[in-house]
Amino acid sequence: MTLKYLLRKEFTQIRRNSFLSRLIVVFPIIIMCAMPWVMNMEVKNIVVDVVDNDRSTQSQRLVHEIEANRYFIFHGQQPTYVAALNNIEHSEADIAVIIPQHYSRDLTLGHMPQVLIAANAVNGTKGSIGSVYLSQIVTANAVPSAAAVQSKVSTLFLYNKHLNFKLFMIPALFAIVMMLMTGFLPTLNIVSEKEAGTIEQINVTPVNRWTFILAKLVPYWIIAFFTITVCLLLAWIVYGITPVGNIALIYLLAMLLALFFSSFGLIISNYSDTMQQAIFVMWFFVVILLLLSGLFTPTRSMPSAAYLTTYINPVSYFIEAMRTVFIRGGSFSSIQHQILALLGIGLFMGGWAVLSYKKNH
Known part of the structure; x- marks a missing residue:
């Protein structure tokens, strides 16, 4: 009681x-x-600068793929790496992609061109995950066979x-x-x-x-x-x-x-x-x-x-x-x-x- x-x-x-x-x-x-x-832990709206030093059809195709991706905000093409890095330092961009000269020629010869990805690591999550996203796009563009294999892979999400x-x-x-x-x-x-x-x-x-x-x-x-x-x-x-x-x-x-x-x-x-x-x-x-x-x-x-x-x-x-x-x-x-x-x-x-x-x- x-x-x-x-x-x-x-x-x-x-x-x-x-x-x-x-x-x-x-x-x-x-x-x-x-x-x-x-x-929401999904990383979106990553601002990207691109420096295209090759100016070829294939390099522009890579630029357009980055521009069309829903995870990125395409900030524009910069003339030099220094200009793109300056945008990162002033927080105007999160990541810069630098396409090297002879990018198209190396792809034609079967070589793997070295594309530089520079990310702002102040926000570590955004920088690291954004770099992974871009690496996948660059790899798929440079190695068509990899993209073809990936398209044949079927993923089943159970839960x-x-x-x-x-x-x-x-x-x-x-x-x-x-x-x-x-x-x-x-x-x-x-x-x-x-x-x-x-x-x-x-x-x-x-x-x-x-x-x-x-x-x-x-x-x-x-x-x-x-x-x-x-x-x-x-x-x-x-x-x-x-x-x-x-x-x-x-x-x-x-x-x-x-x-x-x-x-x-x-x-x-x-x-x-x-x-x-x-x-x-x-x-x-x-x-x-x-x-x-x-x-x-x-x-x-x-x-x-x-x-x-x-x-x-x-x-x-x-x-x-x-x-x-x-x-x-x-x-x-x-x-x-x-x-x-x-x-x-x-x-x-x-x-x-x-x-x-x-x-x-």
């Missing part, structure tokens, strides 16, 4: 805070409607047939929404009661800390279910994307991640004296968990030391399992490892949240 009244108190506080109620509804809507359009990047990002956005909704809100809960002085009224009651912490956690688990439902509905209504696997597994994963973040938020709240302190500490850990989770880059691409952190990073397990269920249609056995890891980490953090709460604040 004590838990019942404590839960009523928590929901009453949430309901009376009009801003918090609006945030719970509006935040997942904005994230799901805006972020899939802007969080994302249309290479829709939104299908890859939406399951990961669930993690961001869950992280912020079930992480930051509990972080501010106990601290706000400390600053308001209402925590003292709880401290003088016979309510044990297990009941008190559970009453703090349950509302955010319910918020997690509401949030994930909104995200699934928006993914279906706005983008026409639905999970391939069992939707119950998605809710199970959301529950386990909510258990971790709500417990983690309460731990920080227990050790913090002010809301500012709690926010900064939570933000510090959230950024680390997010960047090392594999949300933006594959975890296997990380250095060995950084990759080891994924074994204790619940966000990494969540994203991997969510993509397995959502995109590949994986079953419970496919994500059993991630579920057990999330459950273990969540229970550990939940126990820590209880033990770290002291009624003598």
Whole structure:
């Protein structure tokens, strides 16, 4: 019965805070409607300068192929390499392609002409991927047999047939929404009661800390279910994307991640004296968990030391399992490892949240 009244108190506080109620509804809507359009890792609009020192029919064909490619913005032909490099240094161009003299003659004799590609590496991703795009065009133009072989190769995309990047990002956005909704809100809960002085009224009651912490956690688990439902509905209504696997597994994963973040938020709240302190500490850990989770880059691409952190990073397990269920249609056995890891980490953090709460604040 004590838990019942404590839960009523928590929901009453949430309901009376009009801003918090609006945030719970509006935040997942904005994230799901805006972020899939802007969080696109595909590199486009690469500004290219071309220096054609050969001025032959074949070199001009290469120039026109670059100009017609949808990934590039053709900035024009420059008279010299120095002029093209000057445009790169002034950020007027991203890449310069220098076609050498005797380009056509070398191709006729069966030689491979040396085409120089100079890229602005300030933006490393744009420079490196843009150089790869251009290298493929140059190679295909110089070696027609390679292009002919490539045209005969048939590629079958099993899980994302249309290479829709939104299908890859939406399951990961669930993690961001869950992280912020079930992480930051509990972080501010106990601290706000400390600053308001209402925590003292709880401290003088016979309510044990297990009941008190559970009453703090349950509302955010319910918020997690509401949030994930909104995200699934928006993914279906706005983008026409639905999970391939069992939707119950998605809710199970959301529950386990909510258990971790709500417990983690309460731990920080227990050790913090002010809301500012709690926010900064939570933000510090959230950024680390997010960047090392594999949300933006594959975890296997990380250095060995950084990759080891994924074994204790619940966000990494969540994203991997969510993509397995959502995109590949994986079953419970496919994500059993991630579920057990999330459950273990969540229970550990939940126990820590209880033990770290002291009624003598």
